Amino acid sequence: FYVVNEVVIKRLGHIPIHKGDFHLLPPKVQRFVAEKAELMRPRGIYICDGTQHEADEIIDKLVERGMLSPLKAYENNYICRTDPKDVARVESKTWMVTRDKYDTVCHTPDGVDPIMGHWMSPEDMSDELDSRFPGCMAGRIMYVVPFSMGPLGGPLSKIGVQLTDSNYVVISMRIMTRVTSEVFDIMGDQDFTRCIHSVGLPRPVKQKVINHWPCNPDRVFIAHRPPEREIWSFGSGYGGNSLLGKKCFALRIASNIAKDEGWLAEHMLIMGVSRPCGREHFIAAAFPSACGKTNLAMLQPTLPGWKVRCVGDDIAWMKFGADGRLYAINPEHGFFGVAPGTSDRTNPMAVATFQKDSIFTNVAETSDGHYYWEGLEDEIKDKNVEVTDWLGNPWKLGDAAPAAHPNSRFAAPARQCPIIHPDWESPQGVPIEAIIFGGRRPDGVPLVFETYGWNHGIYTGACLKSEATAAAEYKGKTVMHDPMAMRPFMGYNFGKYLDHWMKLNTAERKLPRIYHVNWFRKSRDTGKFLWPGFGDNIRVIDWIIRRLDGDVGIGQETPVGIVPTKGSLDLEGLGPVDWDELMSVPADYWKEDAVEVRKFIESQVGPDLPAPIRKEMDDQEARINAM
Ligand code: SAT
Ligand code: MN
Numbered sequence: 001f002y003v004v005n006e007v008v009i010k011r012l013g014h015i016p017i018h019k020g021d022f023h024l025l026p027p028k029v030q031r032f033v034a035e036k037a038e039l040m041r042p043r044g045i046y047i048c049d050g051t052q053h054e055a056d057e058i059i060d061k062l063v064e065r066g067m068l069s070p071l072k073a074y075e076n077n078y079i080c081r082t083d084p085k086d087v088a089r090v091e092s093k094t095w096m097v098t099r100d101k102y103d104t105v106c107h108t109p110d111g112v113d114p115i116m117g118h119w120m121s122p123e124d125m126s127d128e129l130d131s132r133f134p135g136c137m138a139g140r141i142m143y144v145v146p147f148s149m150g151p152l153g154g155p156l157s158k159i160g161v162q163l164t165d166s167n168y169v170v171i172s173m174r175i176m177t178r179v180t181s182e183v184f185d186i187m188g189d190q191d192f193t194r195c196i197h198s199v200g201l202p203r204p205v206k207q208k209v210i211n212h213w214p215c216n217p218d219r220v221f222i223a224h225r226p227p228e229r230e231i232w233s234f235g236s237g238y239g240g241n242s243l244l245g246k247k248c249f250a251l252r253i254a255s256n257i258a259k260d261e262g263w264l265a266e267h268m269l270i271m272g273v274s275r276p277c278g279r280e281h282f283i284a285a286a287f288p289s290a291c292g293k294t295n296l297a298m299l300q301p302t303l304p305g306w307k308v309r310c311v312g313d314d315i316a317w318m319k320f321g322a323d324g325r326l327y328a329i330n331p332e333h334g335f336f337g338v339a340p341g342t343s344d345r346t347n348p349m350a351v352a353t354f355q356k357d358s359i360f361t362n363v364a365e366t367s368d369g370h371y372y373w374e375g376l377e378d379e380i381k382d383k384n385v386e387v388t389d390w391l392g393n394p395w396k397l398g399d400a401a402p403a404a405h406p407n408s409r410f411a412a413p414a415r416q417c418p419i420i421h422p423d424w425e426s427p428q429g430v431p432i433e434a435i436i437f438g439g440r441r442p443d444g445v446p447l448v449f450e451t452y453g454w455n456h457g458i459y460t461g462a463c464l465k466s467e468a469t470a471a472a473e474y475k476g477k478t479v480m481h482d483p484m485a486m487r488p489f490m491g492y493n494f495g496k497y498l499d500h501w502m503k504l505n506t507a508e509r510k511l512p513r514i515y516h517v518n519w520f521r522k523s524r525d526t527g528k529f530l531w532p533g534f535g536d537n538i539r540v541i542d543w544i545i546r547r548l549d550g551d552v553g554i555g556q557e558t559p560v561g562i563v564p565t566k567g568s569l570d571l572e573g574l575g576p577v578d579w580d581e582l583m584s585v586p587a588d589y590w591k592e593d594a595v596e597v598r599k600f601i602e603s604q605v606g607p608d609l610p611a612p613i614r615k616e617m618d619d620q621e622a623r624i625n626a627m
Contacts, residue, residue, distance in 0.1 A: 001023050001024065002023055002024070002025065002026065002030065003023075004022060004030055005027070005030075007034075008027075009034075011034035011038040012034045012037060012038070013038065015037050015041070015043070015044065016043075016044050017044070017045050017046075017047065018044040018045060019046045019048075019054075020047025020048070020049065020144070021047070022047070024181070025144075025184060026187050029184065029187070032161065032163075033045065033144055033163065036142075036196055037142060039134060040135065040136050040137040040142065040163075040165075041134075041138050042138070042142035042165060043137075043138070043139055043141065045141070045144065047143075048143055048144060048146065048170060048174075048179060049180065049181040050146070050147075050174060050178075050179035050180040050181065058167050058171055062078075062167055062168070067080060067168065067211075068080050068168075070369075071360065071365065071369050071370065071371055072368075073370045074356055074358075074369075075355070075357070076356050076358075077354070077355070077356060077357070077358050077360065078359050078360070079360045079361075079363060079371065080168060080213075080359060080360065080361045080362075081213065081390060081391070081392060082213045082215070082237065082362055083209075083210040083211055083214075083217070084211075085210075085215070085217040086213065086217055086236050086237060087405050088238065088239070088407045088471060089239065089241055089471060090220050090236060090241060090472070090473055091118070091473065092473065093220045093221055094118060094223075094241075094488075095120040095221075096117055096118060096119055096224050096491065096492070097120050097223050097224060097225045098122075098226065098227070098492075101121070102493060103492060103493060104118075104492060104493060105117040105493060105494075106604060106605050106607075107607050107608055108603060108604060109603060109606065112603045114604060115604060116490045116494040116604060117492065117494065120223065125223050125225075125232075128221050128223070129221075129223070129232060132219060132221060132234045132235075133196075133198065133232070133234065136165075136200055136201075137198055137202065138202035139203025139204065140165040140199075142163055142164070142165055143162075143163070143165070143166075143167065144162075145161065145162040145169075145170055145173050145179055146180065146181060147160050147161070147177040147178055147179045147180075147183060147245055148177065148178040149177060149178075149245055149249060149254070149317075149332070150317065150329050150331045151425045151426070151427045152178060152180070152182060152183070152186065153427070154329065154427030155427060155428065156317050156319055156427070157329070157331070158193065158249075158254065158257070159183050159186075159187055159191075159192040159193070160177075160194075160195055160245055160249050161193075161195065162196075162197060162244050163195065163196050163197065164195075164198070164242070165197075165198050165199055166197065166199050166214075166237045166242060168213075168237055169237060169242050169243060172336075172359060172411050173245060175333070175357075175359065175411045175412065175413055176243050176246060176333060176334040176336055176411060177243075177332065177334075191229060193231065194229060194230045194231070195230075195231045195244035195248070195249065196230070196232050196233070197233040197234075197242055197244055198233075198234055199216065199236075199237050200216035200219055200220075200234045200235035201214040211392070214237070216234070217235065217236070218235075219235045220235035220241065221233075221234045221235060222241055222248065224248060224253055226252075226253055226256035226492065229253055229257075231248045231249060231253065233248065239336060239361075239409060240471075243336070246314075246336065250265060250315045250317070250331045251265055251267060251315060251486070251489035253491060254331070254491070255489075255490070256492055258317070258500075259492060259496070259497070262504075263317065263319035264316075264317070264318045265317050266286060266315070266316050266486070267286050267288075267484070267485045267489055268284040268285055268286045268312075268314075268328075269284065269285050269293040269294070269297040269310075269312055269313045269316070270283075270284050270297070270310075270311035270312040270316050270430065270432070271283050271285070271296065271297050271299070271308055272309040272310075272311060272423075272430065273306070273308050273541055274306065275305070275542075275545065276304070276305030276306060281433050281545055281548065282328070282430040282431055282432050282433060283432065283433065283436060283541070284316050284318065284432050284434075284435050284512070285297075285435070285437070285438065286435070286436070286437050286438070286484055286485040286486075287437075287438045287439060287485055288440075288464075288466045289472070290407070290469035290470060291438070291439055291440055291466055291469065291485075292519065294313040294314075294335060294337040294338070294347065294350055295342075295346060295350075295534060296537060297310045297311075297313040298310050298313070298347055298350055298417065299535060299537055299538060299541075300348060300534075302536050302538060302573065303538050303539060309419045309420065310414075310417055310419055310420055310421060310424070311328070311330050311420075311423070311424045312328075312331075312332060312414075312424070313330075313335050314335070314336070315330065315332055316330065317330075317331050317429075318429070321431070324509045325431040326509075326511070327428055327429035327430065327431055328429045328430055328431075329426070329429040329430075330414070332414065333415075334411055334412055334413050335353065335354075335412050335414055336409055336410075336411050337409060337412075338407065338408070338409060339360065339371070340373045340375055340402070340404050340406055341375040342373075342375065342410070343378075343379060345378075345534075349417055349418055349419050350410075350412075352416075352417070353412045353414075353416045354412040356416070357413055357416065358412040359410070360408070360410050360411075361408060361409050361411070362407070362408035363390060363405075363408045363410075364387050364388060364389045364390055364395060364404045365387070365388045366380070366386065366387055366388075367385055367386040367388075368385055370385075371410075372387050372403055372404065373404030374403065374404060374406075387403055389402075389404070390403065390408060405470070406469075407470040432512050433513070433548055434512050434513050434514070434544055434545075435513075436515045436517055437457075437460060437461045437484070437485070437514070437515070437517075438517040439464055439466025439467075439482060439485070439520075440467040440469075440479075440518075440520040441466070441479065441518045441521060442467065442520060442522045443521070443522065443524070443589060444585075444590065444593065445516070446558075446560075446582065446583045446584065446585055447518060447519075447521065447582050448516070448517045448540045448543060449560060449562055450513060450514075450547055450555060450561055450562040451513075451514045451561050451562075452561065454502070454505045454511050455505075455613060455615075455616050456514075456616050457513070457514025457515075458498055458616075459613050459616035459620070460514065460560075460561065461483065462483045462494075462605075462613065463481075463483070463597050463601075464482050464483055464484060464485060465480060465481050465482060466479065466480065466482050467479050467480070467520075468480050481604075494608065495605050495606075495608020495610065496608065498605075498613050499610045502612060513548060516560075516561065517537075519531055523578065523581060530578055530582045531582060532574065532575075536574060539570050540569070543564055553565070555568070558585040559585065559620060559623035559624045559627060560585055560590065560623075563585065564583060566579060567579075585627075587627040590624045590627065593624075594620070594621045594625070597617070598617065601617060
């Protein structure tokens with residue numbers, strides 16, 4: 001029980017506390033809440049405790065208002081349609097705010113816009129905030145959401161408090177993070193990340209609210225202040241724009257904390273893989289959004305005797321332990337996965353996870369109360385069932401437009417995953433032996449290769465590219481650079497980020513080996529995928545683990561890394577595979593790529609590129625040119 005000081009009382013003015021006890025908030029949280037309430041002027045304050053009772057109450061209210069509707073075929077599953085203008089992250093309106101521009105972006109030549117990090121000055125940010133936040137919660141409730149990223153009180157965990165006027169955000173945060181008032185008890189002297197979110201539509205509302213989804217797409221603005229550990233988000237209720245614990249905190253802010261404290265915050269899944277002999281290995285893997293991290297994290301092996309268990313599917317916080325090994329935790333508490341393409345064939349464990357207590361956003365719905373999306377065509381039992389698409393219109397198989405939005409999502413509690421790892425909430429984390437980078441590369445890039453060492457691995461990660469997906473506002477399928485799968489989530493100068501990675505390499509540490517995979521290569525003749533993917537990816541993991549064991553005979557050197565020697569992958573039970581094309585490192589492709597990559601690195605990282613990483617580039621280019 002804390003005394004509330006006079007200034008705080010004055011700032012709160014006459015705003016009533018609808019739920020919770022203000023006196024139980026630590027003084028620094030009281031000040032934060034009062035200051036922001038004074039600014040945004042909600043009609044009431046609701047302090048969340050994270051209990052089931054509270055969630056039920058909010059969900060009932062949302063169902064009554066029509067923002068959520070139950071999917072009757074399941075227990076506690078709900079569907080939500082957003083305003084069709086608010087469906088993905090908005091990278092062009094997402095900013096990092098630092099006094100020195102070059103704390104955020106690299107020194108790019110005149111006329112070249114940095115693609116990693118999106119910088120705004122504190123003065124410009126103030127103007128942007130001033131034109132949006134004063135009074136922005138008028139007529140709405142301000143929820144105070146206390147949450148922990150990572151197991152409560154764990155040595156790698158961090159605390160945040162999100163203020164929001166979206167109850168959809170409240171119930172989604174409850175799935176995706178650990179929301180509990182215990183956060184206030186353990187906070188002590190610890191700092192917390194201040195997350196301020198508003199849908200940006202004060203009452204009375206002038207424009208029409210579509211689908212009971214208030215938002216303000218023309219005025220979207222998302223700003224991060226790393227030194228202050230503060231996030232401001234306005235105008236969007238969607239995923240990465242509004243669930244501030246996820247990309248904003250756990251990647252953009254946390255990567256800054258990690259740099260200061262000597263650890264890593266990365267866009268990576270974490271999986272435990274057990275071999276037939278019973279030995280288990282932990283692997284982290286970075287792929288851009290919507291490239292199959294969730295599928296790999298929950299892989300169902302097609303090789304007998306193998307077992308995969310999921311620790312996390314999107315974000316890894318990793319720190320070297322006293323024993324010199326790299327330990328990873330999943331800071332999240334749920335999965336926010338891409339729905340289309342998820343089925344019993346592609347990811348049965350994800351399907352099992354979201355059979356109850358889950359929220360589906362922008363998917364389609366059947367008249368018998370099931371969710372529906374592209375990829376479930378064969379799983380509809382009653383072919384006469386009626387489908388309502390994500391826009392609320394009747395939809396039939398064969399219609400040109402998709403039934404579900406390509407970036408439609410499920411939010412499901414991680415603990416419901418049948419193969420969640422027993423140690424997934426271990427506060428110390430799990431020891432990582434291999435790091436994998438990958439993306440959607442239709443041409444030129446072999447199924448798998450091992451890099452030549454830590455710095456070459458970092459260089460390979462820095463060169464990561466992938467076809468654009470629906471997870472952000474890009475159109476079409478061009479292959480884009482996405483260094484370390486972090487391009488949209490970079491929290492600071494990418495050159496310094498590479499330097500930070502490099503400096504983790506000290507003599508007493510056992511560094512993970514770094515690999516690159518590409519499940520998405522297509523035949524130059526037929527245009528068809530060369531590799532079946534999904535459960536058969538265990539065959540690649542098996543090769544990686546045998547390499548970790550020191551099996552040198554199964555690899556052969558190429559200019560870009562070590563690829564499997566012919567026949568060294570277990571292909572038992574697979575149909576025909578065009579090994580030569582799948583594993584080839586074509587000289588024409590890589591010579592062109594080397595030119596393009598150098599141009600990219602020179603223009604985007606330039607003088608910020610650490611010399612040892614430049615040497616990796618030079619050496620690799622020389623190897624390629626000798627092909
Ligand atoms: O919208 S999110 O950023 O949460 C998902 C993603 O793009 O990875
Ligand atoms: Mn992601």
